[in-house]
Amino acid sequence: MAQVLRRLLSVGDTSDALVAAAPPVPLREVFRRFWPYTRGGRRWLVPLALFSLAGPVVDAAEIWLFKIVVDDVLVPRDLRPFLWIAPAYLGLILCSGILGFGDNVTSTWVSERFLLSLRSDVFRHVQGLSLGFFERRRLGDVLSRVTGDVDAVETFLLSGVADVLYYVIRLGVFLGLLFYLRWDLTLLALAIVPLFWGAARHFSRLIKAASRERRRRSGSISAIAEESLGNVALVQAYNRQGWEERRFERENLGRFRAAMTSARIRAVYGPVVEIIEVAGGIAVMGLGTWKLAQGQLTLGGLLVFLALIGKLYGPVRGLSHLGTTFYAASASAERIIELLDQRPQVVEAAEPRRIGRARGEVEFDGVRFRYPGAASWALSDVSFEVAPGETLALVGASGAGKSTVAKLQLRFYDPDRGAVRLDGRDLRELSLTDVRDSVAVVLQETLVFHGTVRENIAYGRPEATQADIVAAARAADAHEFIEMLPDGYDTLVGQRGRTLSGGQCQRLAIARAMIRDAPVLVLDEPTTGLDVRSGRRIMDPLRRLMAGRTTVVISHNLLTVQDATRIVVLDHGRVVEQGAHDELLRRDGVYARLHRLHADGVPSPGRVPS
Secondary structure: OHHHHHHHHHHHOOOOOOOOOOOOOOHHHHHHHHHHHHHHHHHHHHHHHHHHHHHHHHHHHHHHHHHHHHHHHHOOOOOOOHHHHHHHHHHHHHHHHHHHHHHHHHHHHHHHHHHHHHHHHHHHHHHOOOHHHHHHOOHHHHHHHHHHHHHHHHHHHHHHHHHHHHHHHHHHHHHHHHHHHOHHHHHHHHOOHHHHHHHHHHHHHHHHHHHHHHHHHHHHHHHHHHHHHHOHHHHHHOOOHHHHHHHHHHHHHHHHHHHHHHHHHHHHHHHHHHHHHHHHHHHHHHHHHHHHHOOOOOHHHHHHHHHHHHHHHHHHHHHHHHHHHHHHHHHHHHHHHHHHOOOOOOOOOOOOEOOOOOOOOEEEEEEEEOOOOOOOOOEEEEEEEEOOOOEEEEEOOOOOOHHHHHHHHOOOOOOOEEEEEEOOEEHHHEOHHHHHHOEEEEOOOOOOOOOEHHHHHHOOOOOOOHHHHHHHHHHOOOHHHHHOOOOHHHOEOOHHHOOOOHHHHHHHHHHHHHHHOOOEEEEEOOOOOOOHHHHHHOHHHHHHHHOOOEEEEEOOOHHHOOEOOEEEEEEOOEEEEEEOHHHHHHHOOHHHHHHHHHHHHOOOOOOOEO
16 A cells, blocks of 8 residues: 555656645644634633533433343333333433534534535735735646645544544443443453554554545646636647546546545555454453353343444544544645645735825836846846826837836835835835726736626726716727627626727726726737727727826837837847937937837737827
8 A cells, every 4th residue: 555655646746746745743833823714703612521521421311221121021021111211311312412413503504604604715815915925836736725725724624623622522431330330341442543553553643644645636726727728729629628538537547546545545444443342342242141151240231332332432432533624624624724834925024104195206226136046137227217297118129128117016026126116215115005096007917707798897997987988888889899898887898898899998907997997008009919900999998098097008019109108128138228209210229120120010900098
Protein backbone atom coordinates (compact mmCIF):
# COMPACT_ATOMS: atom_id res chain seq x y z
CA MET A 1 0.00 0.00 0.00
CA ALA A 2 2.82 2.40 0.86
CA GLN A 3 4.48 1.64 -2.51
CA VAL A 4 1.24 2.47 -4.33
CA LEU A 5 1.04 5.74 -2.42
CA ARG A 6 4.64 6.63 -3.27
CA ARG A 7 3.98 6.00 -6.97
CA LEU A 8 0.86 8.16 -6.79
CA LEU A 9 2.70 11.04 -5.15
CA SER A 10 5.60 10.77 -7.58
CA VAL A 11 3.07 11.33 -10.38
CA GLY A 12 1.53 14.26 -8.50
CA ASP A 13 4.82 16.03 -7.79
CA THR A 14 5.78 16.72 -11.38
CA SER A 15 7.38 20.06 -11.99
CA ASP A 16 4.72 21.06 -14.52
CA ALA A 17 1.81 20.48 -12.12
CA LEU A 18 -1.10 22.79 -12.85
CA VAL A 19 -1.74 23.40 -9.16
CA ALA A 20 0.97 23.05 -6.53
CA ALA A 21 0.25 21.24 -3.28
CA ALA A 22 -0.37 23.46 -0.26
CA PRO A 23 2.31 23.33 2.46
CA PRO A 24 1.47 20.97 5.36
CA VAL A 25 0.02 22.50 8.53
CA PRO A 26 -0.09 20.86 12.00
CA LEU A 27 -3.55 19.91 13.25
CA ARG A 28 -3.16 22.21 16.24
CA GLU A 29 -2.58 25.15 13.92
CA VAL A 30 -5.63 24.21 11.84
CA PHE A 31 -7.83 24.33 14.95
CA ARG A 32 -6.28 27.62 16.04
CA ARG A 33 -6.95 29.25 12.66
CA PHE A 34 -10.55 28.14 12.19
CA TRP A 35 -11.96 27.93 15.71
CA PRO A 36 -12.82 31.67 15.76
CA TYR A 37 -15.37 31.04 12.98
CA THR A 38 -17.48 29.01 15.43
CA ARG A 39 -18.14 32.16 17.48
CA GLY A 40 -21.71 32.63 16.29
CA GLY A 41 -22.75 29.06 17.11
CA ARG A 42 -20.83 28.32 20.31
CA ARG A 43 -23.86 28.91 22.55
CA TRP A 44 -25.50 25.93 20.82
CA LEU A 45 -22.63 23.62 21.71
CA VAL A 46 -24.13 23.11 25.20
CA PRO A 47 -27.48 21.82 23.81
CA LEU A 48 -25.50 19.60 21.43
CA ALA A 49 -23.53 18.23 24.37
CA LEU A 50 -26.80 17.53 26.22
CA PHE A 51 -28.19 15.75 23.15
CA SER A 52 -24.97 13.74 22.97
CA LEU A 53 -25.36 12.79 26.65
CA ALA A 54 -29.07 12.02 26.54
CA GLY A 55 -28.84 9.81 23.44
CA PRO A 56 -26.51 7.17 24.94
CA VAL A 57 -28.47 7.20 28.21
CA VAL A 58 -31.67 6.36 26.32
CA ASP A 59 -29.83 3.65 24.34
CA ALA A 60 -28.48 2.17 27.57
CA ALA A 61 -31.99 2.18 29.08
CA GLU A 62 -33.33 0.32 26.02
CA ILE A 63 -30.63 -2.33 26.40
CA TRP A 64 -31.29 -2.63 30.13
CA LEU A 65 -34.98 -3.24 29.41
CA PHE A 66 -33.86 -6.10 27.17
CA LYS A 67 -32.00 -7.63 30.16
CA ILE A 68 -35.19 -7.40 32.24
CA VAL A 69 -37.18 -9.05 29.44
CA VAL A 70 -34.78 -12.00 29.32
CA ASP A 71 -34.28 -12.46 33.07
CA ASP A 72 -37.78 -11.55 34.35
CA VAL A 73 -40.05 -12.51 31.43
CA LEU A 74 -38.48 -15.11 29.10
CA VAL A 75 -36.54 -17.26 31.56
CA PRO A 76 -39.30 -17.52 34.26
CA ARG A 77 -42.02 -17.30 31.54
CA ASP A 78 -43.83 -14.55 33.44
CA LEU A 79 -45.68 -12.02 31.24
CA ARG A 80 -46.72 -9.62 34.00
CA PRO A 81 -43.55 -7.44 33.86
CA PHE A 82 -44.09 -7.11 30.09
CA LEU A 83 -47.16 -4.97 30.73
CA TRP A 84 -44.99 -2.07 31.95
CA ILE A 85 -41.88 -2.94 29.88
CA ALA A 86 -43.68 -2.51 26.52
CA PRO A 87 -44.95 1.07 27.10
CA ALA A 88 -41.62 1.99 28.72
CA TYR A 89 -39.81 0.76 25.61
CA LEU A 90 -42.16 2.69 23.31
CA GLY A 91 -41.59 5.81 25.43
CA LEU A 92 -37.84 5.40 25.10
CA ILE A 93 -38.16 5.02 21.31
CA LEU A 94 -40.24 8.22 21.14
CA CYS A 95 -37.74 10.05 23.34
CA SER A 96 -34.88 8.81 21.13
CA GLY A 97 -36.66 10.17 18.03
CA ILE A 98 -37.21 13.60 19.62
CA LEU A 99 -33.59 13.78 20.74
CA GLY A 100 -32.40 12.75 17.26
CA PHE A 101 -34.54 15.44 15.63
CA GLY A 102 -33.23 18.14 17.98
CA ASP A 103 -29.66 16.98 17.52
CA ASN A 104 -29.87 16.93 13.71
CA VAL A 105 -31.53 20.35 13.41
CA THR A 106 -29.20 22.03 15.92
CA SER A 107 -26.01 20.50 14.53
CA THR A 108 -27.02 21.43 10.97
CA TRP A 109 -27.70 25.03 12.03
CA VAL A 110 -24.32 25.30 13.76
CA SER A 111 -22.41 23.78 10.83
CA GLU A 112 -24.19 25.88 8.20
CA ARG A 113 -23.56 29.07 10.21
CA PHE A 114 -19.91 28.11 10.33
CA LEU A 115 -19.83 27.56 6.57
CA LEU A 116 -21.62 30.86 5.98
CA SER A 117 -19.08 32.76 8.06
CA LEU A 118 -15.97 31.01 6.72
CA ARG A 119 -16.97 31.00 3.05
CA SER A 120 -17.94 34.68 3.18
CA ASP A 121 -14.66 35.55 4.88
CA VAL A 122 -12.60 33.56 2.37
CA PHE A 123 -14.41 35.22 -0.54
CA ARG A 124 -13.98 38.65 1.07
CA HIS A 125 -10.27 37.93 1.53
CA VAL A 126 -9.88 36.83 -2.10
CA GLN A 127 -11.69 39.96 -3.30
CA GLY A 128 -9.17 42.05 -1.37
CA LEU A 129 -6.10 40.46 -2.94
CA SER A 130 -4.17 42.44 -5.50
CA LEU A 131 -4.51 41.95 -9.23
CA GLY A 132 -1.11 40.24 -9.31
CA PHE A 133 -2.47 37.28 -7.35
CA PHE A 134 -5.10 36.57 -10.00
CA GLU A 135 -2.58 37.02 -12.81
CA ARG A 136 -0.42 34.29 -11.24
CA ARG A 137 -3.11 31.85 -10.05
CA ARG A 138 -5.52 29.63 -11.91
CA LEU A 139 -9.04 30.83 -11.28
CA GLY A 140 -10.52 27.33 -11.27
CA ASP A 141 -8.28 26.28 -8.38
CA VAL A 142 -9.29 29.38 -6.40
CA LEU A 143 -12.98 28.52 -7.00
CA SER A 144 -12.35 24.95 -5.86
CA ARG A 145 -10.90 26.23 -2.60
CA VAL A 146 -13.74 28.66 -1.95
CA THR A 147 -16.35 25.91 -2.46
CA GLY A 148 -15.29 22.29 -1.87
CA ASP A 149 -12.35 22.89 0.46
CA VAL A 150 -14.39 25.15 2.74
CA ASP A 151 -16.96 22.36 3.16
CA ALA A 152 -14.20 19.96 4.17
CA VAL A 153 -12.97 22.40 6.83
CA GLU A 154 -16.42 22.30 8.44
CA THR A 155 -16.20 18.52 8.54
CA PHE A 156 -12.80 18.83 10.15
CA LEU A 157 -13.68 21.38 12.79
CA LEU A 158 -17.37 21.15 13.69
CA SER A 159 -18.91 17.90 12.52
CA GLY A 160 -15.75 16.06 13.51
CA VAL A 161 -15.56 17.71 16.93
CA ALA A 162 -19.27 17.04 17.53
CA ASP A 163 -18.74 13.40 16.61
CA VAL A 164 -15.76 13.19 18.97
CA LEU A 165 -17.91 14.58 21.78
CA TYR A 166 -20.72 12.17 20.93
CA TYR A 167 -18.43 9.15 20.83
CA VAL A 168 -16.63 10.09 24.06
CA ILE A 169 -19.94 10.49 25.93
CA ARG A 170 -21.23 7.18 24.56
CA LEU A 171 -17.97 5.58 25.55
CA GLY A 172 -18.28 6.92 29.09
CA VAL A 173 -21.92 5.87 29.51
CA PHE A 174 -21.42 2.33 28.19
CA LEU A 175 -18.13 1.86 30.03
CA GLY A 176 -19.80 2.85 33.29
CA LEU A 177 -22.63 0.39 32.68
CA LEU A 178 -20.23 -2.39 31.68
CA PHE A 179 -18.13 -1.92 34.81
CA TYR A 180 -21.31 -1.98 36.85
CA LEU A 181 -22.29 -5.33 35.32
CA ARG A 182 -18.92 -7.14 35.22
CA TRP A 183 -15.66 -5.31 35.78
CA ASP A 184 -13.53 -8.36 34.85
CA LEU A 185 -15.23 -8.84 31.47
CA THR A 186 -14.98 -5.10 30.84
CA LEU A 187 -11.20 -5.10 31.38
CA LEU A 188 -10.90 -7.99 28.93
CA ALA A 189 -12.95 -6.06 26.37
CA LEU A 190 -10.73 -3.00 26.79
CA ALA A 191 -7.57 -5.00 26.13
CA ILE A 192 -8.00 -4.62 22.36
CA VAL A 193 -8.46 -0.82 22.38
CA PRO A 194 -4.70 -0.15 21.84
CA LEU A 195 -4.95 -2.24 18.67
CA PHE A 196 -7.72 0.09 17.42
CA TRP A 197 -5.56 3.15 17.97
CA GLY A 198 -2.46 1.59 16.47
CA ALA A 199 -4.33 0.69 13.27
CA ALA A 200 -5.93 4.13 13.10
CA ARG A 201 -2.59 5.91 13.53
CA HIS A 202 -0.93 3.88 10.78
CA PHE A 203 -3.70 4.20 8.22
CA SER A 204 -4.38 7.89 8.95
CA ARG A 205 -0.95 8.91 7.70
CA LEU A 206 -1.51 7.09 4.42
CA ILE A 207 -5.01 8.54 3.96
CA LYS A 208 -3.79 12.10 4.62
CA ALA A 209 -1.18 11.89 1.84
CA ALA A 210 -3.70 10.45 -0.63
CA SER A 211 -6.31 13.06 0.33
CA ARG A 212 -3.88 15.93 -0.13
CA GLU A 213 -3.12 14.71 -3.65
CA ARG A 214 -6.85 14.28 -4.41
CA ARG A 215 -7.67 17.86 -3.32
CA ARG A 216 -4.78 19.22 -5.38
CA ARG A 217 -6.00 17.33 -8.43
CA SER A 218 -9.54 18.60 -7.83
CA GLY A 219 -8.19 22.15 -8.00
CA SER A 220 -6.43 21.31 -11.27
CA ILE A 221 -9.63 19.87 -12.74
CA SER A 222 -11.56 23.04 -11.87
CA ALA A 223 -8.77 25.19 -13.31
CA ILE A 224 -8.74 23.35 -16.65
CA ALA A 225 -12.55 23.29 -16.91
CA GLU A 226 -12.83 27.03 -16.20
CA GLU A 227 -10.03 27.90 -18.61
CA SER A 228 -11.19 25.64 -21.44
CA LEU A 229 -14.93 26.37 -21.24
CA GLY A 230 -14.29 30.08 -20.73
CA ASN A 231 -12.38 30.12 -24.05
CA VAL A 232 -14.51 27.57 -25.87
CA ALA A 233 -14.70 29.70 -29.04
CA LEU A 234 -10.90 29.72 -29.32
CA VAL A 235 -10.70 26.00 -28.55
CA GLN A 236 -13.21 25.12 -31.28
CA ALA A 237 -11.82 27.58 -33.80
CA TYR A 238 -8.37 25.95 -33.57
CA ASN A 239 -9.77 22.39 -33.28
CA ARG A 240 -8.07 21.92 -29.93
CA GLN A 241 -10.92 20.00 -28.31
CA GLY A 242 -8.93 16.78 -28.30
CA TRP A 243 -5.93 18.42 -26.64
CA GLU A 244 -8.13 20.01 -23.98
CA GLU A 245 -9.88 16.69 -23.39
CA ARG A 246 -6.53 14.94 -22.91
CA ARG A 247 -5.38 17.67 -20.55
CA PHE A 248 -8.58 17.37 -18.53
CA GLU A 249 -8.37 13.57 -18.59
CA ARG A 250 -4.78 13.64 -17.29
CA GLU A 251 -5.76 15.59 -14.18
CA ASN A 252 -8.99 13.61 -13.83
CA LEU A 253 -6.97 10.40 -13.99
CA GLY A 254 -4.64 11.76 -11.31
CA ARG A 255 -7.62 12.42 -9.05
CA PHE A 256 -9.02 8.97 -9.86
CA ARG A 257 -5.75 7.35 -8.82
CA ALA A 258 -5.65 9.37 -5.62
CA ALA A 259 -9.27 8.46 -4.84
CA MET A 260 -8.63 4.77 -5.56
CA THR A 261 -5.53 4.79 -3.34
CA SER A 262 -7.58 6.34 -0.55
CA ALA A 263 -10.37 3.80 -1.15
CA ARG A 264 -7.91 0.88 -1.01
CA ILE A 265 -6.47 2.17 2.25
CA ARG A 266 -9.95 2.52 3.75
CA ALA A 267 -10.98 -0.89 2.35
CA VAL A 268 -8.03 -2.54 4.13
CA TYR A 269 -8.57 -0.51 7.28
CA GLY A 270 -12.23 -1.57 7.64
CA PRO A 271 -11.60 -5.35 7.80
CA VAL A 272 -8.59 -4.86 10.07
CA VAL A 273 -10.75 -2.97 12.56
CA GLU A 274 -13.52 -5.54 12.22
CA ILE A 275 -11.12 -8.41 12.93
CA ILE A 276 -9.89 -6.61 16.04
CA GLU A 277 -13.46 -6.03 17.17
CA VAL A 278 -14.55 -9.62 16.55
CA ALA A 279 -11.49 -10.94 18.40
CA GLY A 280 -12.42 -8.86 21.43
CA GLY A 281 -16.04 -9.98 21.23
CA ILE A 282 -15.09 -13.67 21.00
CA ALA A 283 -12.79 -13.36 24.02
CA VAL A 284 -15.55 -11.71 26.06
CA MET A 285 -18.10 -14.25 24.87
CA GLY A 286 -15.84 -17.14 25.86
CA LEU A 287 -15.20 -15.84 29.38
CA GLY A 288 -18.86 -14.84 29.79
CA THR A 289 -20.09 -18.29 28.72
CA TRP A 290 -17.79 -19.90 31.28
CA LYS A 291 -19.13 -17.60 34.02
CA LEU A 292 -22.70 -18.39 32.90
CA ALA A 293 -21.95 -22.11 33.26
CA GLN A 294 -20.52 -21.44 36.73
CA GLY A 295 -23.67 -19.57 37.74
CA GLN A 296 -21.78 -16.29 38.16
CA LEU A 297 -23.76 -14.54 35.40
CA THR A 298 -27.38 -14.66 34.24
CA LEU A 299 -28.34 -15.27 30.62
CA GLY A 300 -29.86 -11.79 30.38
CA GLY A 301 -26.73 -10.31 31.91
CA LEU A 302 -24.51 -12.06 29.33
CA LEU A 303 -26.70 -11.04 26.38
CA VAL A 304 -26.90 -7.44 27.58
CA PHE A 305 -23.16 -7.39 28.21
CA LEU A 306 -22.49 -8.56 24.64
CA ALA A 307 -24.92 -5.92 23.32
CA LEU A 308 -23.14 -3.25 25.37
CA ILE A 309 -19.78 -4.46 24.05
CA GLY A 310 -21.09 -3.75 20.55
CA LYS A 311 -22.14 -0.31 21.72
CA LEU A 312 -18.70 0.17 23.30
CA TYR A 313 -16.74 -0.84 20.21
CA GLY A 314 -18.91 1.44 18.05
CA PRO A 315 -17.56 4.67 19.63
CA VAL A 316 -14.02 3.25 19.70
CA ARG A 317 -14.29 2.38 16.02
CA GLY A 318 -15.87 5.75 15.30
CA LEU A 319 -13.07 7.61 17.10
CA SER A 320 -10.44 5.69 15.17
CA HIS A 321 -12.28 6.43 11.90
CA LEU A 322 -12.46 10.10 12.84
CA GLY A 323 -8.68 10.18 12.92
CA THR A 324 -8.60 9.26 9.24
CA THR A 325 -11.41 11.76 8.54
CA PHE A 326 -9.49 14.53 10.29
CA TYR A 327 -6.33 13.84 8.34
CA ALA A 328 -8.26 13.72 5.05
CA ALA A 329 -10.08 16.98 5.78
CA SER A 330 -6.87 18.66 6.95
CA ALA A 331 -5.65 18.54 3.33
CA SER A 332 -8.49 20.92 2.43
CA ALA A 333 -7.79 23.04 5.51
CA GLU A 334 -4.19 23.44 4.35
CA ARG A 335 -5.38 24.77 0.99
CA ILE A 336 -7.68 27.30 2.68
CA ILE A 337 -4.93 28.40 5.08
CA GLU A 338 -2.55 28.91 2.16
CA LEU A 339 -5.19 31.07 0.49
CA LEU A 340 -5.87 33.08 3.65
CA ASP A 341 -2.13 33.58 4.16
CA GLN A 342 -1.86 35.38 0.82
CA ARG A 343 -1.38 39.09 1.39
CA PRO A 344 -2.23 41.85 -1.11
CA GLN A 345 0.74 43.49 -2.74
CA VAL A 346 -1.05 46.83 -2.49
CA VAL A 347 -1.72 47.74 1.13
CA GLU A 348 -3.59 50.83 2.28
CA ALA A 349 -1.77 53.19 4.65
CA ALA A 350 -2.50 52.83 8.37
CA GLU A 351 -4.15 56.27 8.37
CA PRO A 352 -4.97 57.04 4.72
CA ARG A 353 -5.79 60.57 3.68
CA ARG A 354 -9.29 61.17 2.32
CA ILE A 355 -9.59 63.53 -0.63
CA GLY A 356 -13.26 63.24 -1.55
CA ARG A 357 -13.74 64.19 -5.19
CA ALA A 358 -10.38 64.82 -6.82
CA ARG A 359 -9.62 67.67 -9.21
CA GLY A 360 -7.98 65.18 -11.59
CA GLU A 361 -4.31 66.20 -11.72
CA VAL A 362 -2.28 63.07 -12.56
CA GLU A 363 1.50 62.81 -12.27
CA PHE A 364 4.02 60.00 -12.82
CA ASP A 365 7.34 60.98 -11.23
CA GLY A 366 10.37 58.82 -12.09
CA VAL A 367 8.31 55.62 -11.96
CA ARG A 368 10.14 52.30 -12.19
CA PHE A 369 8.13 49.10 -11.99
CA ARG A 370 8.78 45.41 -12.55
CA TYR A 371 6.13 42.70 -12.36
CA PRO A 372 6.73 40.07 -9.65
CA GLY A 373 9.07 37.41 -10.99
CA ALA A 374 9.86 39.34 -14.20
CA ALA A 375 13.47 39.80 -15.26
CA SER A 376 13.13 43.22 -16.89
CA TRP A 377 11.49 46.52 -15.97
CA ALA A 378 8.00 47.10 -17.34
CA LEU A 379 8.48 50.85 -16.77
CA SER A 380 11.77 52.64 -16.28
CA ASP A 381 12.00 56.27 -15.14
CA VAL A 382 8.63 57.24 -16.61
CA SER A 383 7.59 60.83 -15.87
CA PHE A 384 4.67 62.92 -17.17
CA GLU A 385 1.90 65.19 -15.90
CA VAL A 386 -1.71 65.64 -16.96
CA ALA A 387 -3.59 68.73 -15.78
CA PRO A 388 -7.35 68.63 -15.09
CA GLY A 389 -9.29 68.57 -18.36
CA GLU A 390 -6.25 67.66 -20.50
CA THR A 391 -5.79 64.53 -22.61
CA LEU A 392 -2.57 62.56 -22.53
CA ALA A 393 -1.99 59.84 -25.13
CA LEU A 394 0.37 56.93 -24.46
CA VAL A 395 1.52 55.27 -27.67
CA GLY A 396 4.01 52.62 -28.58
CA ALA A 397 4.31 49.06 -29.73
CA SER A 398 2.74 46.16 -27.84
CA GLY A 399 4.68 45.46 -24.67
CA ALA A 400 5.97 49.02 -24.41
CA GLY A 401 4.34 49.44 -20.97
CA LYS A 402 1.18 51.37 -21.85
CA SER A 403 -1.30 49.18 -19.98
CA THR A 404 1.04 49.04 -17.00
CA VAL A 405 0.50 52.79 -16.62
CA ALA A 406 -3.24 52.18 -16.30
CA LYS A 407 -2.68 49.51 -13.65
CA LEU A 408 -0.49 51.85 -11.62
CA GLN A 409 -3.00 54.68 -12.00
CA LEU A 410 -5.71 52.41 -10.53
CA ARG A 411 -3.20 51.25 -7.94
CA PHE A 412 -3.45 47.60 -8.87
CA TYR A 413 0.29 47.72 -8.28
CA ASP A 414 2.66 50.15 -6.57
CA PRO A 415 5.82 51.41 -8.30
CA ASP A 416 9.13 50.00 -7.11
CA ARG A 417 10.64 53.49 -7.35
CA GLY A 418 9.22 56.93 -7.93
CA ALA A 419 5.63 57.93 -7.28
CA VAL A 420 2.20 58.13 -8.92
CA ARG A 421 0.32 61.17 -7.67
CA LEU A 422 -3.26 62.39 -7.77
CA ASP A 423 -3.77 66.08 -7.07
CA GLY A 424 -0.16 66.24 -5.87
CA ARG A 425 -0.51 63.42 -3.33
CA ASP A 426 1.18 60.00 -3.59
CA LEU A 427 -1.45 57.32 -4.20
CA ARG A 428 0.11 55.26 -1.40
CA GLU A 429 -0.91 57.94 1.10
CA LEU A 430 -4.53 58.07 -0.05
CA SER A 431 -7.55 55.93 0.69
CA LEU A 432 -7.68 53.13 -1.86
CA THR A 433 -11.42 53.68 -2.19
CA ASP A 434 -10.91 57.37 -3.00
CA VAL A 435 -8.22 56.55 -5.57
CA ARG A 436 -10.44 54.17 -7.49
CA ASP A 437 -13.59 56.27 -7.09
CA SER A 438 -11.64 59.03 -8.85
CA VAL A 439 -11.04 56.95 -11.98
CA ALA A 440 -13.38 55.61 -14.65
CA VAL A 441 -12.00 53.05 -17.09
CA VAL A 442 -12.92 51.76 -20.52
CA LEU A 443 -10.72 48.74 -21.03
CA GLN A 444 -9.38 47.02 -24.12
CA GLU A 445 -11.23 43.87 -23.02
CA THR A 446 -14.84 44.92 -22.64
CA LEU A 447 -16.01 43.44 -19.33
CA VAL A 448 -19.75 42.77 -19.18
CA PHE A 449 -21.41 40.73 -16.44
CA HIS A 450 -24.14 38.16 -16.87
CA GLY A 451 -27.11 40.31 -15.94
CA THR A 452 -29.44 42.89 -17.39
CA VAL A 453 -28.39 45.92 -19.41
CA ARG A 454 -29.57 48.11 -16.52
CA GLU A 455 -27.40 46.25 -14.00
CA ASN A 456 -24.33 46.49 -16.23
CA ILE A 457 -24.66 50.26 -16.65
CA ALA A 458 -25.46 50.85 -12.97
CA TYR A 459 -22.36 48.86 -11.98
CA GLY A 460 -20.47 52.13 -12.28
CA ARG A 461 -22.77 53.74 -9.66
CA PRO A 462 -25.12 51.29 -7.90
CA GLU A 463 -27.33 54.02 -6.43
CA ALA A 464 -28.11 55.47 -9.88
CA THR A 465 -31.75 56.01 -10.76
CA GLN A 466 -33.45 54.79 -13.91
CA ALA A 467 -33.29 58.35 -15.30
CA ASP A 468 -29.51 58.40 -14.67
CA ILE A 469 -29.10 55.05 -16.43
CA VAL A 470 -31.08 56.16 -19.48
CA ALA A 471 -29.19 59.47 -19.64
CA ALA A 472 -25.84 57.63 -19.54
CA ALA A 473 -27.04 55.24 -22.25
CA ARG A 474 -28.13 58.15 -24.47
CA ALA A 475 -24.77 59.88 -23.98
CA ALA A 476 -23.02 56.62 -24.90
CA ASP A 477 -25.17 56.25 -28.04
CA ALA A 478 -26.53 53.00 -26.58
CA HIS A 479 -30.17 53.88 -25.87
CA GLU A 480 -31.33 53.17 -29.41
CA PHE A 481 -30.03 49.61 -29.63
CA ILE A 482 -31.06 48.89 -26.02
CA GLU A 483 -34.67 49.83 -26.83
CA MET A 484 -34.58 47.33 -29.72
CA LEU A 485 -33.53 44.44 -27.45
CA PRO A 486 -36.30 41.95 -26.49
CA ASP A 487 -36.73 43.32 -22.95
CA GLY A 488 -35.06 46.70 -23.34
CA TYR A 489 -33.04 47.63 -20.27
CA ASP A 490 -34.15 44.37 -18.59
CA THR A 491 -32.59 42.19 -21.30
CA LEU A 492 -30.07 39.65 -20.08
CA VAL A 493 -26.82 40.13 -21.99
CA GLY A 494 -25.37 36.66 -21.26
CA GLN A 495 -22.00 35.78 -19.80
CA ARG A 496 -19.38 38.31 -20.94
CA GLY A 497 -22.05 39.97 -23.09
CA ARG A 498 -22.15 37.20 -25.66
CA THR A 499 -25.60 38.17 -26.92
CA LEU A 500 -24.28 41.63 -27.93
CA SER A 501 -21.86 42.74 -30.61
CA GLY A 502 -18.42 44.11 -29.75
CA GLY A 503 -19.50 47.66 -30.46
CA GLN A 504 -22.63 47.31 -28.33
CA CYS A 505 -20.61 45.94 -25.41
CA GLN A 506 -18.17 48.83 -25.75
CA ARG A 507 -20.99 51.37 -25.68
CA LEU A 508 -22.31 49.74 -22.50
CA ALA A 509 -18.82 50.12 -21.03
CA ILE A 510 -18.83 53.80 -22.01
CA ALA A 511 -22.26 54.26 -20.41
CA ARG A 512 -20.91 52.60 -17.25
CA ALA A 513 -18.01 55.06 -17.22
CA MET A 514 -20.41 57.93 -17.95
CA ILE A 515 -22.60 57.18 -14.97
CA ARG A 516 -19.56 56.92 -12.70
CA ASP A 517 -18.76 60.58 -13.45
CA ALA A 518 -15.17 60.34 -12.21
CA PRO A 519 -12.68 63.21 -12.70
CA VAL A 520 -10.02 60.93 -14.26
CA LEU A 521 -10.69 58.74 -17.28
CA VAL A 522 -8.46 55.92 -18.54
CA LEU A 523 -9.14 54.63 -22.05
CA ASP A 524 -7.13 51.46 -22.67
CA GLU A 525 -7.28 50.70 -26.41
CA PRO A 526 -11.01 51.54 -26.58
CA THR A 527 -11.35 50.76 -30.30
CA THR A 528 -9.28 47.56 -30.40
CA GLY A 529 -11.19 44.60 -31.83
CA LEU A 530 -13.88 46.77 -33.45
CA ASP A 531 -14.44 47.10 -37.15
CA VAL A 532 -14.03 50.50 -38.77
CA ARG A 533 -17.75 51.31 -38.66
CA SER A 534 -18.16 50.31 -35.01
CA GLY A 535 -14.96 52.11 -34.08
CA ARG A 536 -16.14 55.34 -35.69
CA ARG A 537 -19.57 55.05 -34.06
CA ILE A 538 -18.17 55.05 -30.54
CA MET A 539 -16.03 58.16 -31.17
CA ASP A 540 -18.83 60.64 -30.44
CA PRO A 541 -19.72 58.91 -27.14
CA LEU A 542 -16.03 58.91 -26.24
CA ARG A 543 -15.80 62.65 -26.93
CA ARG A 544 -18.76 63.30 -24.63
CA LEU A 545 -17.22 61.04 -21.98
CA MET A 546 -13.83 62.81 -22.15
CA ALA A 547 -15.23 66.34 -22.01
CA GLY A 548 -14.02 68.14 -18.90
CA ARG A 549 -12.11 65.12 -17.54
CA THR A 550 -8.43 64.35 -17.18
CA THR A 551 -8.00 61.63 -19.77
CA VAL A 552 -5.22 59.11 -20.34
CA VAL A 553 -5.64 57.41 -23.73
CA ILE A 554 -3.63 54.22 -24.27
CA SER A 555 -3.34 53.23 -27.91
CA HIS A 556 -0.97 51.65 -30.37
CA ASN A 557 -2.95 53.24 -33.22
CA LEU A 558 -1.43 56.69 -33.67
CA LEU A 559 -4.25 57.88 -35.90
CA THR A 560 -6.66 57.83 -32.92
CA VAL A 561 -4.64 60.16 -30.67
CA GLN A 562 -3.58 63.04 -32.91
CA ASP A 563 -5.62 65.69 -31.09
CA ALA A 564 -4.41 64.81 -27.59
CA THR A 565 -2.97 67.69 -25.53
CA ARG A 566 0.29 65.77 -25.24
CA ILE A 567 1.55 62.47 -26.60
CA VAL A 568 4.03 60.28 -24.72
CA VAL A 569 5.87 57.64 -26.75
CA LEU A 570 6.94 54.54 -24.80
CA ASP A 571 9.49 52.01 -25.97
CA HIS A 572 10.46 49.04 -23.77
CA GLY A 573 9.13 50.85 -20.71
CA ARG A 574 10.96 54.13 -21.31
CA VAL A 575 9.73 57.52 -22.46
CA VAL A 576 11.54 58.17 -25.72
CA GLU A 577 9.54 61.19 -26.88
CA GLN A 578 6.73 63.46 -25.72
CA GLY A 579 4.99 66.51 -27.10
CA ALA A 580 2.06 67.55 -29.26
CA HIS A 581 1.26 65.72 -32.49
CA ASP A 582 2.59 68.38 -34.87
CA GLU A 583 5.68 68.94 -32.74
CA LEU A 584 6.57 65.24 -32.75
CA LEU A 585 6.10 65.04 -36.52
CA ARG A 586 8.52 67.93 -37.01
CA ARG A 587 11.15 66.15 -34.92
CA ASP A 588 10.99 63.23 -37.37
CA GLY A 589 11.81 60.75 -34.63
CA VAL A 590 10.19 57.54 -33.38
CA TYR A 591 6.67 58.97 -33.36
CA ALA A 592 6.99 60.33 -36.92
CA ARG A 593 8.21 56.96 -38.22
CA LEU A 594 5.36 55.10 -36.45
CA HIS A 595 2.86 57.65 -37.75
CA ARG A 596 4.00 57.16 -41.34
CA LEU A 597 3.59 53.38 -40.96
CA HIS A 598 0.04 53.80 -39.66
CA ALA A 599 -0.89 56.40 -42.21
CA ASP A 600 0.32 54.18 -45.04
CA GLY A 601 -1.12 50.85 -43.94
CA VAL A 602 -3.64 51.14 -41.10
CA PRO A 603 -7.19 52.50 -41.55
CA SER A 604 -8.35 54.67 -38.69
CA PRO A 605 -11.74 54.21 -37.04
CA GLY A 606 -11.68 57.79 -35.86
CA ARG A 607 -9.80 60.30 -33.77
CA VAL A 608 -9.86 60.89 -30.05
CA PRO A 609 -9.88 64.64 -29.42
CA SER A 610 -8.77 66.52 -26.37
